[in-house]
Amino acid sequence: MAKNQNLNSAAKAKKDKFYTQLEDVAEELRHYQDFFKGKIVLCNCDDPFESNFFQYFAIMFNALELKKLIATSYADSPIKGKEINLFPDGKTAYMVEVDALKDWNGDGREDLDDVKFAIEHGIYKTTQLEGDLHYCAGDFRSEECLELLKQADVVVTNPPFSVFREFVATLMDYRKKFLILGNKNAITYKEIFPLIMQDKFWIGFMPMSRDILFEIPEAYQKEFIAKADEGSKYRIVDGKILARASAIWFTNIEVARFREDIPLYKKYSPEEYPRYDNYDAIEVSKTAEIPCDYFGVMGVPITFLDKYDPRQFEILGMCENLDLYGLKTRTYTAKECRDRYFELFGKPGTYDLNAAGVINGKKVYQRILIRRRQ
Numbered sequence: 001m002a003k004n005q006n007l008n009s010a011a012k013a014k015k016d017k018f019y020t021q022l023e024d025v026a027e028e029l030r031h032y033q034d035f036f037k038g039k040i041v042l043c044n045c046d047d048p049f050e051s052n053f054f055q056y057f058a059i060m061f062n063a064l065e066l067k068k069l070i071a072t073s074y075a076d077s078p079i080k081g082k083e084i085n086l087f088p089d090g091k092t093a094y095m096v097e098v099d100a101l102k103d104w105n106g107d108g109r110e111d112l113d114d115v116k117f118a119i120e121h122g123i124y125k126t127t128q129l130e131g132d133l134h135y136c137a138g139d140f141r142s143e144e145c146l147e148l149l150k151q152a153d154v155v156v157t158n159p160p161f162s163v164f165r166e167f168v169a170t171l172m173d174y175r176k177k178f179l180i181l182g183n184k185n186a187i188t189y190k191e192i193f194p195l196i197m198q199d200k201f202w203i204g205f206m207p208m209s210r211d212i213l214f215e216i217p218e219a220y221q222k223e224f225i226a227k228a229d230e231g232s233k234y235r236i237v238d239g240k241i242l243a244r245a246s247a248i249w250f251t252n253i254e255v256a257r258f259r260e261d262i263p264l265y266k267k268y269s270p271e272e273y274p275r276y277d278n279y280d281a282i283e284v285s286k287t288a289e290i291p292c293d294y295f296g297v298m299g300v301p302i303t304f305l306d307k308y309d310p311r312q313f314e315i316l317g318m319c320e321n322l323d324l325y326g327l328k329t330r331t332y333t334a335k336e337c338r339d340r341y342f343e344l345f346g347k348p349g350t351y352d353l354n355a356a357g358v359i360n361g362k363k364v365y366q367r368i369l370i371r372r373r374q
């Protein structure tokens with residue numbers, strides 16, 4: 001494997017161990033409350049009890065009027081058994097089904113202590129997962145987990161970053177409703193962006209400009225801070241190390257589908273909105289500055305997506321290397337890329353002009369290509 005690929009896999013594996021804080025789960029979920037009534041919720045990358053997704057739905061079981069909550073842990077989870085250790089060999093992945101929230105422990109309240117009590121006293125169905133020939137116990141792709149997926153109405157979780165594409169493909173294959181956290185970069189994946197373009201799913205309520213702080217397992221904290229810069233990569237809050245990541249919510253739940261129109265106030269002028277050298281489109285560097293009187297193709301930042309309403313705009317593609325959306329008007333040769341690098345930096349190298357929109361020989365940031373609906 002090339003060195004860069006190794007680094008990428010390491011970075012992805014690191015993010016596989018980011019755990020979502022309860023307040024972030026609650027903040028997004030508060031917008032979807034009515035949707036969950038009578039639903040079977042599956043959290044399929046979530047140690048029952050330790051995961052805040054599980055805890056949120058367990059505490060909110062009655063308020064949301066859920067039919068059932070199912071959570072499955074993963075054999076290799078670093079937080080497995082931290083709070084409840086049902087299987088002392090420590091190796092097992094398991095599944096818990098919550099079908100009611102009552103005052104199981106008789107202390108006069110219905111809360112997380114009751115959930116813990118019900119798991120520990122066999123009130124909730126708890127099943128050890130086995131895995132299969134291809135996947136280990138608790139892997140969302142294993143046969144027994146796919147059986148649970150079939151039962152579920154909606155999947156809500158933060159899946160491992162390293163298998164995000166496959167996770168989404170599985171949800172699409174099984175035609176499930178979902179609300180999942182993913183890395184912001186995932187938008188640009190060639191397996192993901194076309195689905196957003198085709199309105200198969202969209203971005204949740206949390207603004208894309210916001211980073212989320214994730215919990216990291218204790219065993220892993222020292223290693224994490226040794227390699228990361230405080231501030232940009234992590235923060236210490238109440239003595240707890242929290243990793244910062246640009247994550248966003250992806251969902252196909254209708255309530256997040258439509259937005260208020262973006263108010264358009266600026267007038268188009270060729271001086272303020274230059275054309276790309278390699279796309280028949282103008283550059284709009286801020287979503288708020290989309291001109292009100294321009295009906296051709298425009299390149300906008302990817303943060304446009306958290307304001308995007310398909311009734312106001314149409315997404316045509318994005319600026320990317322492979323011309324997957326058939327929108328390039330010019331493809332640069334390897335020699336042109338090398339020459340341009342030399343012109344810009346005075347040394348040999350390659351300036352990958354094909355990877356982006358280009359204005360006067362300079363690449364601009366990642367852009368989505370859109371057009372106003374008339």
Ligand SMILES: C[S@@+](CC[C@H](N)C(=O)[O-])C[C@H]1O[C@@H](n2cnc3c(N)ncnc32)[C@H](O)[C@@H]1O
Nearest residue numbers: 016018019020045074077138139140158159160
């Ligand atoms: C990014 S963490 C998020 C955990 C939890 N959903 C949360 O947000 O707090 C991903 C979790 O998925 C588990 N996991 C890794 N690979 C998996 C797989 N193939 N199938 C199911 N779970 C997996 C990891 O052990 C980890 O607990």
